[in-house]
Amino acid sequence: MTDAKTDLKSLLKDPSLLETRAYIGGQWVEGDDGTFDVTNPARGDVIAQVADLSRAQVAGAIAQAEKAQKDWAAWTGKERAAVLRKWFDLMMENQDDLGTILTAEQGKPLAEAKGEIAYGASFIEFFGEEAKRVYGEMIPGHQRDKRIMVMKQPIGVAASITPWNFPNAMITRKAAPALAAGCSFVARPAAETPLSAIVMGVLAERAGIPAGVFNVVPSSSSSAVGKEFCENPAVRKLTFTGSTEVGRILLKQAADQVMKCSMELGGNAPFIVFDDADLDAAVEGAIMCKFRNNGQTCVCANRIYVQAGVYDAFAAKLKDRVSQMKVGDGLEEGTDLGPLINPEASDKVQEHIKDAVDNGAEIILGNAKDDMGGNFFGPTIVTGVTQDMKVAKEETFGPLAPLFKFEDVDDVIAMANDTIFGLASYFYAKDLSRVYKVAEALEYGIVGVNTGIISTELAPFGGVKQSGLGREGSHHGIEDYLEMKYVCLSV
Numbered sequence: 001m002t003d004a005k006t007d008l009k010s011l012l013k014d015p016s017l018l019e020t021r022a023y024i025g026g027q028w029v030e031g032d033d034g035t036f037d038v039t040n041p042a043r044g045d046v047i048a049q050v051a052d053l054s055r056a057q058v059a060g061a062i063a064q065a066e067k068a069q070k071d072w073a074a075w076t077g078k079e080r081a082a083v084l085r086k087w088f089d090l091m092m093e094n095q096d097d098l099g100t101i102l103t104a105e106q107g108k109p110l111a112e113a114k115g116e117i118a119y120g121a122s123f124i125e126f127f128g129e130e131a132k133r134v135y136g137e138m139i140p141g142h143q144r145d146k147r148i149m150v151m152k153q154p155i156g157v158a159a160s161i162t163p164w165n166f167p168n169a170m171i172t173r174k175a176a177p178a179l180a181a182g183c184s185f186v187a188r189p190a191a192e193t194p195l196s197a198i199v200m201g202v203l204a205e206r207a208g209i210p211a212g213v214f215n216v217v218p219s220s221s222s223s224a225v226g227k228e229f230c231e232n233p234a235v236r237k238l239t240f241t242g243s244t245e246v247g248r249i250l251l252k253q254a255a256d257q258v259m260k261c262s263m264e265l266g267g268n269a270p271f272i273v274f275d276d277a278d279l280d281a282a283v284e285g286a287i288m289c290k291f292r293n294n295g296q297t298c299v300c301a302n303r304i305y306v307q308a309g310v311y312d313a314f315a316a317k318l319k320d321r322v323s324q325m326k327v328g329d330g331l332e333e334g335t336d337l338g339p340l341i342n343p344e345a346s347d348k349v350q351e352h353i354k355d356a357v358d359n360g361a362e363i364i365l366g367n368a369k370d371d372m373g374g375n376f377f378g379p380t381i382v383t384g385v386t387q388d389m390k391v392a393k394e395e396t397f398g399p400l401a402p403l404f405k406f407e408d409v410d411d412v413i414a415m416a417n418d419t420i421f422g423l424a425s426y427f428y429a430k431d432l433s434r435v436y437k438v439a440e441a442l443e444y445g446i447v448g449v450n451t452g453i454i455s456t457e458l459a460p461f462g463g464v465k466q467s468g469l470g471r472e473g474s475h476h477g478i479e480d481y482l483e484m485k486y487v488c489l490s491v
């Protein structure tokens with residue numbers, strides 16, 4: 001932890017982007033429950049006090065969203081596309097400031113934060129364009145005088161609950177398809193990182209998105225907001241990114257209203273290196289995949305399986321590269337790995353390391369809170385990891401690279417699939433038939449082949465098994481915000 005204090009306003013080119021109130025129905029609103037503190041996880045200082053909304057205020061936001069939605073849905077796709085384009089442009093024009101706000105509250109290095117802003121903006125650009133392509137269809141009738149028309153219509157009010165690890169992109173990946181489809185949107189950001197969400201309200205207002213179409217409702221009480229979202233009959237769609245545990249709670253709550261839900265939940269990504277892989281490329285892929293956002297990404301490699309013939313060479317190369325990574329304050333130049341979000345995150349990494357070592361694994365790098373103390377944890381590599389250890393079963397969500405050794409293809413496929421999760425998976429191999437076989441056999445929504453980075457607005461992102469329901473991104477992503485209506489025409 002450094003002693004530096006974060007005077008966030010002074011770091012911004014446009015200080016008016018730092019807003020701490022809620023954005024409801026086009027108005028800036030104080031919280032009935034006062035405020036809650038937002039801290040910089042690198043420095044531990046309070047950087048803002050944000051409006052803490054009551055459940056009644058959240059209900060009010062939903063009412064505003066409901067009121068605005070019908071008119072918004074009546075806009076043409078092209079008209080909606082034009083304001084979404086403006087929202088995208090404003091994000092990119094303010095990329096530096098948005099990145100600084102994000103780093104200050106979340107901790108990731110500034111370059112990564114700016115990358116997240118560009119990534120987040122890409123969903124708005126993409127789905128703005130898709131707004132023009134919400135096509136229905138005509139199906140040949142079942143009788144001579146019948147025609148079957150299928151129209152696509154917006155679901156209505158969509159509500160989101162999002163985590164702190166991608167405070168911008170997890171909101172835009174949901175709000176952009178919702179708005180493009182003609183839904184209105186109420187966003188409840190994680191209490192750790194509300195500023196990156198609120199600033200999207202500032203830019204929505206500047207872009208000319210009509211009042212009530214995009215609302216941001218910060219609150220320190222996630223369960224109260226979750227209940228309001230699930231119990232308020234005006235909400236027709238709940239979209240969530242976070243842990244499988246909370247996803248299950250929300251699905252149960254949403255059942256009473258038979259609400260449409262999208263769930264982007266936890267992962268336990270295997271990263272497999274076969275003996276015919278390009279080892280240098282595999283090491284680079286592992287670095288990007290494992291240490292992006294300091295391992296706090298649900299598509300991060302959680303288990304690294306390396307075939308016996310290349311195990312030692314891979315471990316040595318990985319150690320060499322990881323030992324060069326600099327841990328530090330994300331706002332400072334040259335930082336590769338920022339702090340973890342909070343002390344509990346650091347405790348979880350330590351618990352996984354201890355469990356592995358107690359059961360026979362060996363630490364070849366790291367295993368310590370970084371010299372900087374606080375939420376900083378040094379990147380760690382452990383060898384000799386096996387399927388019965390905690391790290392094989394749970395998402396570590398931190399900078400721990402556990403190396404498992406395997407002998408043959410069928411064994412590693414079985415080990416990789418031996419989890420309740422099914423979000424992302426990765427493998428490095430050259431043999432074409434092996435590539436097909438493994439890609440088909442992995443029980444995951446996403447497979448990266450010879451790459452450690454799979455995130456893009458152009459592809460359908462989402463998991464199978466207990467990693468979730470639905471897909472975000474790509475032309476499929478808008479479908480989750482549309483209902484199909486079958487019109488039977490007698491002619």
Ligand SMILES: NC(=O)C1=CN([C@@H]2O[C@H](COP(=O)(O)OP(=O)(O)OC[C@H]3O[C@@H](n4cnc5c(N)ncnc54)[C@H](O)[C@@H]3O)[C@@H](O)[C@H]2O)C=CC1
Nearest residue numbers: 162163189190222223226242243246264265266298395397
């Ligand atoms: N899929 C992903 O991207 C993420 C996965 N995770 C996993 O979850 C673990 C715990 O991280 P958390 O941030 O605590 O995840 P979480 O699932 O507890 O929180 C995600 C969001 O849900 C909200 N929330 C929590 N309980 C709720 C409830 N009862 N009703 C409504 N909203 C609720 C939180 O305030 C946050 O905004 C991580 O270590 C990681 O394994 C966490 C964050 C993101």
Ligand SMILES: O=C(O)[C@H](O)CS(=O)(=O)O
Nearest residue numbers: 165166296297298299455
């Ligand atoms: O888009 C991404 O790369 C990820 O969605 C972030 S997370 O949800 O996997 O943590």
